[in-house]
Amino acid sequence: MADAPNSPGPSPRPFGRPLSPHLQIYRWPITMVASIAHRATGIALAAGTLMLSWWLIAAATGPEAYGVFARLAASPVGEVILFGFLWSLAFHLLNGIRHLAWDIGYGFRVPTAKLTAALVFVGSLLLAVGAFIVGFMVKAGFGI
Amino acid sequence: MTARDLRTPLAQVEGLGTARAGTLHFWHQRMTAVALVPLSLWFVASALAYVGAEQGAVAAYFADPVNTVLMFLFVLASTYHMSLGVQMIIEDYFHQEGQKIAFLMLNRFVAFAIGAASALALIRMSLAGH
Numbered sequence: 001m002a003d004a005p006n007s008p009g010p011s012p013r014p015f016g017r018p019l020s021p022h023l024q025i026y027r028w029p030i031t032m033v034a035s036i037a038h039r040a041t042g043i044a045l046a047a048g049t050l051m052l053s054w055w056l057i058a059a060a061t062g063p064e065a066y067g068v069f070a071r072l073a074a075s076p077v078g079e080v081i082l083f084g085f086l087w088s089l090a091f092h093l094l095n096g097i098r099h100l101a102w103d104i105g106y107g108f109r110v111p112t113a114k115l116t117a118a119l120v121f122v123g124s125l126l127l128a129v130g131a132f133i134v135g136f137m138v139k140a141g142f143g144i
Numbered sequence: 145m146t147a148r149d150l151r152t153p154l155a156q157v158e159g160l161g162t163a164r165a166g167t168l169h170f171w172h173q174r175m176t177a178v179a180l181v182p183l184s185l186w187f188v189a190s191a192l193a194y195v196g197a198e199q200g201a202v203a204a205y206f207a208d209p210v211n212t213v214l215m216f217l218f219v220l221a222s223t224y225h226m227s228l229g230v231q232m233i234i235e236d237y238f239h240q241e242g243q244k245i246a247f248l249m250l251n252r253f254v255a256f257a258i259g260a261a262s263a264l265a266l267i268r269m270s271l272a273g274h
Contacts, residue, residue: 039233042226042229042230042233043230043233045222045226046229046230049222049223049226050258052219052222052262053219053258053261053262053265055191056206056215056219056261056262056265056269057262057264057265058199059199059202059203059206059265059269060206060264060265060266060268060269060272061265062199063198063199063200065199066198066199066202067199070199074196086188089184089188093180093181093184093185096177096180096181097181099177100174100177100178103174131188134192135192135195136195138192138193138194138195138196139196
C-alpha cells in the first residue's frame with residue numbers, strides 16, 4: 001500500500017514544509033551565547049546552593065565539621081569550584097539585571113542587546129576576579 | 145467559548161496549553177530576582193570577609209540578628225528562585241509526562257530540603273549564644 005503523496009510518513013519533512021534549521025547551523029551570536037550561559041550558570045548556582053547549605057551547616061555544627069569544609073574550600077579543586085561559583089553568580093546577576101531591563105521594555109535593539117551581552121561577559125569576569133583577589137587578601141590577613 | 149478566544153479550533157478541542165499558572169511563575173521569578181540583587185551582593189561580601197576564618201567567628205557573625213535575617217532571606221529567595229528556574233529547564237527538556245512530573249517533584253523536594261537544612265543551621269547559630 002503506497003502512501004499518498006502528501007501523507008505524513010517516515011519522511012523527515014511531512015507535507016514538504018521547509019524546516020527551520022537547528023542551533024548548530026548558525027554562527028553563535030553573542031546574544032545566544034549569553035542566553036545559553038544564563039541557563040548554564042543557573043544550573044551551576046543550583047549546585048552551588050548545596051555548597052552554601054553545607055557551609056552554613058558546618059558553621060552551625062562545630063570546629064571539626066567546619067574544618068572539613070574549610071580544608072576542601074582551600075584546596076586547588078575547591079578554589080576552582082569557588083571561582084566557578086563566583087563567576088556564575090556574577091554572570092547570572094548582571095545578565096539577570098539585563099533580563100529585568102527587557103521586562104520593563106529597555107534594551108531590545110540588536111546593537112544594544114549585543115553591547116549589553118558583551119558588557120555582561122566582561123563585567124562578570126572582572127567582578128569574579130576582583131572578588132577572588134579580595135578573598136585571597138582576606139585570607140592573607142589584610143583587613144578590609 | 146468567548147468570541148475573543150485566540151486559540152485554534154484544534155487547540156480548543158484538545159484543551160491543552162497552559163496550566164493557567166504561568167503568570168504567577170513569571171512574577172515570582174522576577175520578584176525573587178529583584179530581591180536577590182542586593183541580597184547576593186551582601187552574601188558575597190559576608191562570605192569574602194570570612195575567608196579562612198575560624199568556625200566560631202562565622203557562627204558569631206550569623207548569630208547577629210540582622211545577619212540571621214538577611215541570610216535567611218537570601219536562602220529563601222535563592223532556593224525559591226532556583227526551583228522556579230530548574231522547573232523551566234525540566235519543562236523544556238523532558239517531554240515524557242511521567243518522567244517530567246517525577247523530576248518536577250524532585251526539583252521542589254531538593255529546593256525545600258536545601259532551604260530547610262540551611263534555615264535550621266541559621267536557627268542553631270542564632271540560638272547558640274542564648
